[in-house]
Amino acid sequence: MIKNNIRVRFAPSPTGFLHVGGARTALFNWLFARHSGGTFILRIEDTDRERSKPEYEEAILRDMRWLGLDWDEGPEAGGEKGPYFQTQRGSLYKKELEKLIFTGNAYPCFCSQEELAADREAQIAVGKIYRYSGKCAQLTADEAEEKSRKGELSAIRLRVKEGFTTFTDIVRGQVTVNHEEIDDLILVRRDGEPTYNFVAVVDDALMEISHVIRGDDHLPNTPKQILVYNALGFKIPQFAHIPLILGPDRSPLSKRHGASSVSEFKRQGYLPETMVNYLALLGWSFDGKTEIFSQEELIQKFSLERVVKSAAAFDYEKLQWLNGHYLRAMDDEKMFQLCRDYLLENKIISQKYVQSEDIYLRRVVALVRGNLKLISQIDEQLTYFLNDVYAYDPQALIKFKTAENISVFERVIKVLNETDSLAPIPLEERFRKEAVSMERKFSELVHPMRLAITGRTNSPNLFEIMEVIGKDRCLDRLQRFLNSIQKTKG
RNA sequence: GACCCCAUCGUCUAGAGGCCUAGGACACCUGGUUUUCAUCCAGGCAACACGAGUUCGAAUCUCGUUGGGGUCACCA
Incomplete structure (x- = not known):
């Protein structure tokens, strides 16, 4: 391209x-x-x-x-x-720095950290805003050379002249800053390492960046950097500062x-x-x-x-809603892969299990995916598919573990025993008929069954679950629930 | 503290003088669909920070106040 x-x-x-x-x-x-x-x-x-x-x-x-x-x-x-x-661009910074010193746009500063700190404190004590005194800016070339010859180390500062800098930010509009607000900023530290405002400009200029799009926190840096661009004779890029x-x-x-x-x-x-x-x-x-x-x-x-x-x-709720949207739109195969990878990474299932139960897992994921807003929620959706022993919802247990449900479960087990195919639609039809003949509402049949088969009050379509789990496991689960009622209520 | 930036429902936003009795989305509430949950559908609640101007008319322009954020380094 x-x-x-x-x-x-x-x-x-x-x-x-x-x-x-x-x-x-x-x-x-x-x-x-x-x-x-x-x-x-x-x-x-x-x-x-x-x-x-x-x-x-x-x-x-x-x-x-x-x-x-x-x-x-x-x-x-x-x-x-x-x-x-x-860290690999040192020679480029060095070259640009030499240009600045040659043109007089930068000068060595011999002030020690202690000196500057004292100066700062003194100014703050008087209630003034700290600005670098500009002491070393006055040094002549000879004086500066003399100092270095004596072994004094120096940092390099940008010479900022009086005036204003104005630029047009694509998102903020026009921004103007008085140079009084800007110190003679350090370009290269005493140890020879260049600073951010210098290297960022050199890199952006040399890489021919046309638009600098960055966080709002850099807005106050921008006038300083424009000064550096100008001193270096580089073209100033467009700026766009996006909010935090x-x-x-x-x-x-x-x-x-x-x-x-x-x-x-x-x-x-x-x-x-x-x-x-x-x-x-x-x-x-x-x-x-x-x-x-x-x-x-x-x-x-x-x-x-x-x-x-x-x-x-940042709105975590809206993010989750969006994720639910994309999850729903995803095809079964990709959904399965994501869930499988998640379960493997978190050691919820083993590689061996994945290999031997590939078809089963695919069917399970296809069933429960409707309730996921996060891939990580697959974990808790899987409990009754991976385990035959699981806890029952305590509230539902009180509601459905009743003496009168004994006959219900007996009928359900009988019907299921007599059924060969667990295809969901005919299976549901069969139980609907059964509910009518028992003079019970369909839901009064389904809800206790769901509790027995899944341990919960909510799940995907119960009859699809039954088909996936299989006749024998369903019968075991129903029988186990029936036994426990008989034990306490019988 | 100084300087800079920002300001519409709880949240993300639409809105660039009359189209605004301020629109959409998330969240929340109500109802419907469903065997339950989720989904889906219908409806509801809810905002122009405040105060002065300018103007026939301001959410939109100006100034101030308040509030929030950022930056003030030999960090990036």
Whole structure:
């Protein structure tokens, strides 16, 4: 496919799992790229060597793939503008830094951390806002050289002149910041490591990023970065800052609200199509009416102009409803595979059982799937299919374990014994007739039977269950229930 | 605290001066379908944060107040 000049990127730090906020940022970038025929780039911002871990990096790639967010350039994909790991781009930063020093847009700062800290405290004590004094900005080239010759270490700062920076954000509109609000920011630390606001700009510029789509939290960084773009002589990209995702209590979404990382949602039994659809709806809408979007429809309909400005609270209930929707729409084979994988992963059933009972399991899943909103709920739907001994619902037990039900169960067992085929429709017909002849309501027959055969008051179609479980097991279960009534009531 | 951003039902949102007695979805409530649950169907509850302007007319424009969020690092 021929790509145009639209290039966007998602740039996670491998310091943790992929958070839903990050996932949505990635999604919006991806949708924008796919919609416009542009290029989607994945860049790993791993310069925080203490917190970055390879396992997080792997997890992020895995979760991105699970969501279906494929990247055109980046780790494992390669690309012309690499490397795509910041830790491998040191020489590029060095080269750009030299440009800045040569043009006088950056200068060495010899102030020690202690000095700066003291300065800060002094200013705060007087009730002023802390700003770097600009002391080292005054140093002449000779003075600076003299200091370095004496072995004094320096950080490198950007020289910020007076004035205002204005930019137009695609979702926020025009934003203006007075340079008084901006310090002479550090570009390279005393230890030689470049800082985020410097490397992000260099990377975005060198990778020819046309649209920077990222979280709201970067909005205050943007004027600083524009200053760096200008100092470097690079073209400024378009910016689009998307609002943050909050928890149900409107504080930033975190683990204490429940699941907050993509892998956690996956583990709980959510589908990737659910996550993509829901995340797209969180902060974006098409017409305010349509709720269900396939990935193709999202690509076709997405636009940054329709991204909302305000932060959205994550609604776990709506997510679950959506998942139920996608689960219902799924074909039996895929549903079976997902359930089987879930049951195997959580060691609820063994590989051996899956192999020997393949047909049985398929029929069971097809039966109970109607009640699932999460794949993980398959577990508790399965109890009476996997075990012949199970607890009875206590309330229902009181209701149905009655002396008068003795004759009911005797009849039911007799009828079932005389029945050869358990095909659900004729079987139901047979019991309907039986209810009439017993002068009982059909439900008065079905409910006690359900309790005996499943242990519960609700289940899928009882007669389909009976067919799947088989005549012998059903008779055993009915007989066992009858015996227990006779023992206490007889 | 300073600076920046935001503000429509409980939640996600539609709404870009008259189409709004504010629409849709989740949740909730009622009824229907079903052997039960789930589904499905029908209906209901429920919001323009507040106060001043501008205007013939404001959810929509302006200002202020309040509330929420973000950022203020030699973290990313």
